[in-house]
Amino acid sequence: MFANCLDRLRALLLSVLLLSCFALPALAGPFEDSVAKFANDEFSDTEAAIGEVASSGNPLASPIISALQDGRLSADPDSKKVFITKTDGSIIDAATGAAVDKLPDNAAAVRLNNRLRRTVEAALGGLTLLSPDPAKRLAAAQSVFKSHEESLLPTVDNALAKETVKSIKQAFAEARAAIILFKSDATDSDKLDAIAVVKSRGDQEALALLSDLGTDQPPLVAKAAASAISSIQSNLAMWSMVQNAWYGLSLGSVLLLAAIGLAITFGVMGVINMAHGEMVMLGAYTTFVVQEVIRARYPGLFDYSLLIAVPLAFVVAGAVGVVIERTIIRFLYGRPLETLLATWGLSLVLQQAVRTLFGPTNREVGNPSWMSGAFDLGQITITYNRLWILCFTLAVFAILLAMLRYTALGLEMRAVTQNRRMAASMGIATSRVDALTFGLGSGIAGIAGVALSQIDNVSPNLGQSYIIDSFMVVVFGGVGNLWGTLVGAFTLGIANKFLEPVAGAVLGKIAILVLIILFIQKRPRGLFALKGRAVEA
Amino acid sequence: MLTQLTHAITTMTRRRALAATAGLVLGLAASSPFSPALAADDTIKVGILHSLSGTMAISETTLKDTILFLIDEQNKKGGVLGKKLEAVVVDPASNWPLFAEKARELITKDKVAVVFGCWTSVSRKSVLPVFKELNNILFYPVQYEGEESERNVFYTGAAPNQQAIPAVDYLMKEEKVKRWVLAGTDYVYPRTTNKILEAYLKSKGVAQDDIMINYTPFGHSDWQTIVADIKKFGSAGKKTAVVSTINGDANVPFYKELGNQGIKATDIPVVAFSVGEEELAGLDTKPLVGHLAAWNYFESIKTPANEKFIKEWQAYTKNPKRTTNDPMEAHYIGFNMWVKAVEKVKSTDPDKVIDALPGIEAPNLTGGVSKMLPNHHITKPVFIGEIKADGQFDVVWKTPGLVPGDAWSKELEGSKDLIGDWVGKKCGNWNTKTNKCGGQGS
Numbered sequence: 001m002f003a004n005c006l007d008r009l010r011a012l013l014l015s016v017l018l019l020s021c022f023a024l025p026a027l028a029g030p031f032e033d034s035v036a037k038f039a040n041d042e043f044s045d046t047e048a049a050i051g052e053v054a055s056s057g058n059p060l061a062s063p064i065i066s067a068l069q070d071g072r073l074s075a076d077p078d079s080k081k082v083f084i085t086k087t088d089g090s091i092i093d094a095a096t097g098a099a100v101d102k103l104p105d106n107a108a109a110v111r112l113n114n115r116l117r118r119t120v121e122a123a124l125g126g127l128t129l130l131s132p133d134p135a136k137r138l139a140a141a142q143s144v145f146k147s148h149e150e151s152l153l154p155t156v157d158n159a160l161a162k163e164t165v166k167s168i169k170q171a172f173a174e175a176r177a178a179i180i181l182f183k184s185d186a187t188d189s190d191k192l193d194a195i196a197v198v199k200s201r202g203d204q205e206a207l208a209l210l211s212d213l214g215t216d217q218p219p220l221v222a223k224a225a226a227s228a229i230s231s232i233q234s235n236l237a238m239w240s241m242v243q244n245a246w247y248g249l250s251l252g253s254v255l256l257l258a259a260i261g262l263a264i265t266f267g268v269m270g271v272i273n274m275a276h277g278e279m280v281m282l283g284a285y286t287t288f289v290v291q292e293v294i295r296a297r298y299p300g301l302f303d304y305s306l307l308i309a310v311p312l313a314f315v316v317a318g319a320v321g322v323v324i325e326r327t328i329i330r331f332l333y334g335r336p337l338e339t340l341l342a343t344w345g346l347s348l349v350l351q352q353a354v355r356t357l358f359g360p361t362n363r364e365v366g367n368p369s370w371m372s373g374a375f376d377l378g379q380i381t382i383t384y385n386r387l388w389i390l391c392f393t394l395a396v397f398a399i400l401l402a403m404l405r406y407t408a409l410g411l412e413m414r415a416v417t418q419n420r421r422m423a424a425s426m427g428i429a430t431s432r433v434d435a436l437t438f439g440l441g442s443g444i445a446g447i448a449g450v451a452l453s454q455i456d457n458v459s460p461n462l463g464q465s466y467i468i469d470s471f472m473v474v475v476f477g478g479v480g481n482l483w484g485t486l487v488g489a490f491t492l493g494i495a496n497k498f499l500e501p502v503a504g505a506v507l508g509k510i511a512i513l514v515l516i517i518l519f520i521q522k523r524p525r526g527l528f529a530l531k532g533r534a535v536e537a
Numbered sequence: 538m539l540t541q542l543t544h545a546i547t548t549m550t551r552r553r554a555l556a557a558t559a560g561l562v563l564g565l566a567a568s569s570p571f572s573p574a575l576a577a578d579d580t581i582k583v584g585i586l587h588s589l590s591g592t593m594a595i596s597e598t599t600l601k602d603t604i605l606f607l608i609d610e611q612n613k614k615g616g617v618l619g620k621k622l623e624a625v626v627v628d629p630a631s632n633w634p635l636f637a638e639k640a641r642e643l644i645t646k647d648k649v650a651v652v653f654g655c656w657t658s659v660s661r662k663s664v665l666p667v668f669k670e671l672n673n674i675l676f677y678p679v680q681y682e683g684e685e686s687e688r689n690v691f692y693t694g695a696a697p698n699q700q701a702i703p704a705v706d707y708l709m710k711e712e713k714v715k716r717w718v719l720a721g722t723d724y725v726y727p728r729t730t731n732k733i734l735e736a737y738l739k740s741k742g743v744a745q746d747d748i749m750i751n752y753t754p755f756g757h758s759d760w761q762t763i764v765a766d767i768k769k770f771g772s773a774g775k776k777t778a779v780v781s782t783i784n785g786d787a788n789v790p791f792y793k794e795l796g797n798q799g800i801k802a803t804d805i806p807v808v809a810f811s812v813g814e815e816e817l818a819g820l821d822t823k824p825l826v827g828h829l830a831a832w833n834y835f836e837s838i839k840t841p842a843n844e845k846f847i848k849e850w851q852a853y854t855k856n857p858k859r860t861t862n863d864p865m866e867a868h869y870i871g872f873n874m875w876v877k878a879v880e881k882v883k884s885t886d887p888d889k890v891i892d893a894l895p896g897i898e899a900p901n902l903t904g905g906v907s908k909m910l911p912n913h914h915i916t917k918p919v920f921i922g923e924i925k926a927d928g929q930f931d932v933v934w935k936t937p938g939l940v941p942g943d944a945w946s947k948e949l950e951g952s953k954d955l956i957g958d959w960v961g962k963k964c965g966n967w968n969t970k971t972n973k974c975g976g977q978g979s
Contacts, residue, residue, distance in 0.1 A: 071926065111931055111933075113711075114712060114802050114803055114806055114829075115711060115712065117802070117803045117827055118803045121803060204768060204769060204772035205772065207772050207774075208771075208772035208774050209774070210774070211772070211774030211775075212774030213774075240765075240769075243765060247759075247761040247762055247765075250759075250761065251759050251761070254759070351590075355594060359598075360595045360598045361595055361598075361599075361818055362595065362786075362789060362816070362818060362819025362820075363819060364818065364819050364820060364821065367821065372796075372797065372824075373797060373799070374797050374798055374799055381798050383794070383797040383798060385793075385797060386761070455758065455790055455794075456789065456790050457789045457819060459595055459819070460594075460595075461592050461756070461786060464592075464756075465756045465786075497762060500762045500763075501766065504751070504752065505752070505753040505754060505757060505762075506754050509754060
């Protein structure tokens with residue numbers, strides 16, 4: 001009898017609806033009535049239905065609630081019948097479990113709002129604590145930690161005793177501690193132990209839980225909680241330094257990626273290329289087109305879409321770059337002001353062309369699965385897309401450096417930029433090298449666009465937001481020096497991210513600009529000035 | 538300054554070798570199907586003043602199409618006063634001084650009877666003197682910060698009490714939110730709205746410590762620090778929500794960062810006032826399910842009027858996926874109100890129409906009838922929608938009736954005694970304490 005009651009307690013969730021465990025109805029009728037409430041399309045009825053279904057002990061309860069969470073529970077408002085669409089596509093009647101051929105025409109998914117979503121999470125947490133799937137158990141433990149629902153204590157104890165996986169066992173222990181902390185009749189020593197467990201967890205959720213405890217605790221407990229809070233806070237403050245450094249690296253990698261193409265066209269060739277941002281934009285739109293084609297024709301390849309887009313973006317932006325160099329820029333060498341104006345005009349033309357072709361609204365570029373989400377490292381959250389962009393940027397930088405150093409084209413480029421006439425007399429076709437160099441810079445900007453499409457808008461204005469930052473990085477790092485660009489980008493990124501929490505995003509940006517201007521006064525050629533005759537060219 | 542530079546550059550580069558490419562593309566862009574109006578007396582001209590290029594084109598292009606669509610529909614019904622309507626489209630190119638120039642051009646050169654236009658508050662402010670001087674009518678369709686009531690302008694978008702305040706009320710009542718992050722882009726609309734909200738929250742007993750205000754530059758794209766700050770602010774043991782007045786382009790990276798850092802709507806809901814169906818079109822909304830938006834219209838609202846409107850709109854644009862949004866509905870209401878007022882006074886004379894407009898009623902798309910008020914704002918229902926996985930909104934709450942728009946916020950010290958009344962008092966900032974016209978504003 002006792003075991004039976006425990007089993008049922010497992011499902012007992014919402015204390016509002018707490019029925020005595022002996023009085024729980026085992027008949028099918030009330031369960032069907034409860035399920036039918038899902039069909040009323042009223043949030044209050046849905047909430048009642050969740051509570052009743054979750055506490056019914058019916059084997060269909062867990063499937064119903066998880067279907068509700070995933071939007072697979074639908075209801076027919078006329079017949080009041082409710083259906084579960086299983087993950088394999090088959091459909092069953094939620095009240096009886098009988099298979100159904102197809103959904104009625106007017107069946108619609110049962111709607112949720114945030115409050116109900118939390119109720120569902122809590123209910124599901126209680127129902128899946130003993131699930132055979134370790135991931136579900138872990139999620140359940142986390143949701144119990146948040147909801148600290150008192151009625152679940154026996155189930156959590158039971159799960160804790162059975163658990164074999166170490167990390168999940170830890171999560172259960174924390175969930176148990178959270179419940180005890182909020183249990184009105186727990187002893188002081190139990191609560192002190194619980195505080196110790198929560199303290200060792202040490203993250204923001206632990207902090208939230210302890211702060212939520214309230215002031216009406218026994219003095220000993222209140223004191224322990226306060227000291228746990230301050231210890232977690234100082235620990236988190238230390239981690240926040242690490243976090244700022246990581247954010248700085250990540251921002252630096254974005255700056256570097258955007259600036260690296262400009263380091264070639266402006267830094268190496270000396271062309272003030274205001275249309276650089278538009279090359280980035282072309283790369284981003286190439287990614288969009290690639291993803292559209294993949295979505296329409298080969299949906300299985302979606303995770304590889306970025307890998308396919310990288311070479312294509314390089315070719316598209318590079319080709320446009322070569323055309324620009326051949327038709328406009330080569331007539332303007334040595335006339336920086338006119339180059340500036342011409343390329344600025346060109347950037348407007350390119351923007352409007354893209355606006356006409358693709359429309360003025362943002363285009364959706366999806367994140368492949370390996371670039372979505374985040375993982376925790378200590379107490380900081382690292383998002384996959386930022387991590388990949390950092391790796392990608394460094395790879396692009398290394399390849400570019402190797403290319404300039406070890407290939408014939410790289411040698412010719414360096415020769416032409418150092419001394420054009422001498423290079424020409426050595427038989428190098430300088431105008432061809434100019435075109436290729438400009439194409440290379442533009443192509444790399446295109447590659448940057450592929451990566452930036454993952455974190456920013458794909459709209460005709462994409463490039464504009466990066467052009468100023470890119471020039472800042474190249475000038476700060478030292479014109480004509482790739483390493484300078486690298487160091488400059490990361491310095492600016494990290495400085496920005498340490499200033500931002502103190503000064504705010506707007507003032508932080510202004511402060512950085514002022515600092516750069518002061519720095520340029522001191523060192524007009526940037527961090528790493530080129531020495532020797534090349535400077536005079 | 539930037540714009541002058543742009544001008545100088547475009548004229549200069551044309552002369553250069555660039556001409557070939559530039560001419561081609563500009564030609565493409567400019568070849569809209571509306572050639573300058575032929576001087577014919579049997580048409581009524583309607584001006585459309587929305588940016589078709591530059592940063593605001595993303596939002597405003599759709600509104601231009603909306604008015605063209607509405608004019609087309611009206612002409613099918615025989616036009617107005619027996620005359621066809623004729624659209625005059627100009628492109629102020631997201632350039633605020635150019636808005637004033639183009640407005641002047643529409644009124645003096647094209648002799649339009651009414652203008653539908655503007656999106657940003659600064660563009661509206663820059664055309665105001667022109668409309669006053671030349672005495673014409675502007676219908677402004679976007680939610681804005683309020684604190685204005687002008688004789689020549691009719692505000693069909695939401696005032697703060699028709700969007701921001703009900704949204705905060707919803708979060709307070711339904712989600713039991715105790716701690717508030719007010720995040721916005723650094724310009725006049727977010728700053729005024731946040732000032733109003735801060736005063737409102739404090740009047741509801743929220744402590745200063747429980748309000749965090751954060752501003753970011755236009756087009757801000759690196760949200761890592763701010764999202765982490767929000768997470769930290771939200772872990773103080775009290776239910777926390779973010780009220781976002783983040784504008785335009787900055788929203789996509791903001792929501793991407795929220796999704797990636799795993800901030801779920803069930804933990805810290807974000808309610809936005811500038812994010813609609815169009816903005817979500819550039820996003821994968823699955824990680825964002827449950828975040829909120831407050832508007833006076835959602836595409837997903839099922840009423841016969843709305844379904845008909847969407848169907849005809851998609852047929853007109855020949856795009857079965859084209860979305861609709863709140864400012865479009867505002868234009869729909871405003872356009873119909875203008876038509877009714879013109880038919881009432883049997884004239885397009887601005888003075889007569891301005892006097893006739895207050896009191897005019899026109900159905901909105903969500904099943905109600907909106908009315909033009911003496912302060913030149915309209916009555917609207919307020920809806921709170923949650924983002925769904927398909928990028929549409931699911932309405933989870935709405936006000937019981939229509940909310941009349943307040944030109945002057947009741948929450949702010951400087952404006953709580955002011956009302957706009959162009960019927961009885963003939964004044965946009967009537968002070969109810971001193972019973973005099975004047976005070977803050979013009």
